[in-house]
Amino acid sequence: MSLLASFRDSARAKPILERIRARRGGPVSIMEFCGGHTVAIFRSGIRSVMPERVRMLSGPGCPVCVTSNADLDRAAALAKLPGVILATYGDMLKVPGSHESLAEVKAQGYPVEVVYSTLDALKLAAAHPDREIVFFGIGFETTAPAAAAAVLQAEAKKLRNFSLCSVMKLTIPGAKALLSMGEVNVDGVIGPGHVASIIGADAWRFLPEEYGIPVAISGFEPLDLLAATDAILGMIDDGAPDLVNTYSRIVKPEGNRKAWGAVERVFELRGASWRGFGDIPASGLALREEFAAFDADRRFPLDIPPSEEHPACRCGEVLRGVAEPTDCTAFGAACTPEHPLGPCMVSSEGSCAAYYHYKRQAV
Amino acid sequence: MCLAVPAKVLELRDDDMALVDISGTQREISLMVLDGDAAPGDYVLIHVGYAIEKIDEEEAQRTLELFAQMEEFNAPAPEGEDPFA
Numbered sequence A: 001m002s003l004l005a006s007f008r009d010s011a012r013a014k015p016i017l018e019r020i021r022a023r024r025g026g027p028v029s030i031m032e033f034c035g036g037h038t039v040a041i042f043r044s045g046i047r048s049v050m051p052e053r054v055r056m057l058s059g060p061g062c063p064v065c066v067t068s069n070a071d072l073d074r075a076a077a078l079a080k081l082p083g084v085i086l087a088t089y090g091d092m093l094k095v096p097g098s099h100e101s102l103a104e105v106k107a108q109g110y111p112v113e114v115v116y117s118t119l120d121a122l123k124l125a126a127a128h129p130d131r132e133i134v135f136f137g138i139g140f141e142t143t144a145p146a147a148a149a150a151v152l153q154a155e156a157k158k159l160r161n162f163s164l165c166s167v168m169k170l171t172i173p174g175a176k177a178l179l180s181m182g183e184v185n186v187d188g189v190i191g192p193g194h195v196a197s198i199i200g201a202d203a204w205r206f207l208p209e210e211y212g213i214p215v216a217i218s219g220f221e222p223l224d225l226l227a228a229t230d231a232i233l234g235m236i237d238d239g240a241p242d243l244v245n246t247y248s249r250i251v252k253p254e255g256n257r258k259a260w261g262a263v264e265r266v267f268e269l270r271g272a273s274w275r276g277f278g279d280i281p282a283s284g285l286a287l288r289e290e291f292a293a294f295d296a297d298r299r300f301p302l303d304i305p306p307s308e309e310h311p312a313c314r315c316g317e318v319l320r321g322v323a324e325p326t327d328c329t330a331f332g333a334a335c336t337p338e339h340p341l342g343p344c345m346v347s348s349e350g351s352c353a354a355y356y357h358y359k360r361q362a363v
Numbered sequence B: 001m002c003l004a005v006p007a008k009v010l011e012l013r014d015d016d017m018a019l020v021d022i023s024g025t026q027r028e029i030s031l032m033v034l035d036g037d038a039a040p041g042d043y044v045l046i047h048v049g050y051a052i053e054k055i056d057e058e059e060a061q062r063t064l065e066l067f068a069q070m071e072e073f074n075a076p077a078p079e080g081e082d083p084f085a
Ligand code: SF4
Pocket: A312, A313, A314, A315, A318, A325, A328, A329, A330, A331, A332, A335, A336, A340, A341, A342, A343, A344, A345, A346, A352
């Protein structure tokens, strides 16, 4: 078995699970702040093998899901501007905005291109000098370096027909907003491994230090998640909140300084609107003045009518950890992955989709 | 969205690009935001077309051993010390 596959080895998982089960203590709620963890936890059946005292909660960790309808409406409007080709990651295509998804906009004949990487968006710009390539950029700290790198490359190659519509967000202000609201009790946090690979494990020390909440930075294999959960339970039961990095094969205490340096060079902080939360100050990344030539917001100012939400959709509450997808009357009925009413059912990392696909599955 | 996949570097190319193998599929990715050098044979983690970290194989091995023991792993690390060191 390869070294990396060992992290999926159920024989190795067993003793960790036994340790978790042997722990005695009161009921605890552990939240993961990463959509990738949400899926991994459901896929591996970890939720259902936890002892009764351990409640696993999902937080606002899916960038597709926290994108507001106002931003989705703006993307749709950009795609309809003459001469524009809108490029975006595939995850965004089917997310319903106020009135339509980008897939529906594309079906009407407007140019919406799905790309795997900003590198492909740059290629589109080079191949279509007579068109404006607007990249609709979502994502958290993990994805921001790819956007920053694209802007820097567009500048270096003098690609004047490439611009970025940035709706990128930062996870730490999001996590702080959620904890400050006090709606949901969080005793421990599974820290987002790939976010931490960029900003560093130490960036999550605020949880034990400011909130007294233990955090374990985790990878995405079953073993990683079980070990992180066990570490968190240990810290809770000992009353000794701290930060543990169980993903040290990837995550360094200081993160990837080069990648984050590129982000800081290209972007500055601004307020951003999160589904379920509203405006969170200094939680979004906007292009600096110096890169105005590559900023779709500055280059294509648009007047967008106020956005609307689907009246049945409870995505906002799901993202704040105060409602389970099954609390939504539309779940599995009016709202399915084929006909999603909200982003939490579209995105493969959305809680509603994860519930839909894995909930009934045996472990 | 923050999904990242391990890949083996096959060949370094111009413009900070590299050819990598992602579970049997070859793809050209960018090394532009990778901190440090990568050489053919190295394992890197790829996210949306960019290598974001090298995978530390020794650390992976050590982690597996620690997961198996777990006792010391749960003890809070002394000041300034990596719990995995
Ligand atoms: S099931 Fe559908 S409608 Fe209900 S909260 Fe989830 S995404 Fe929204």
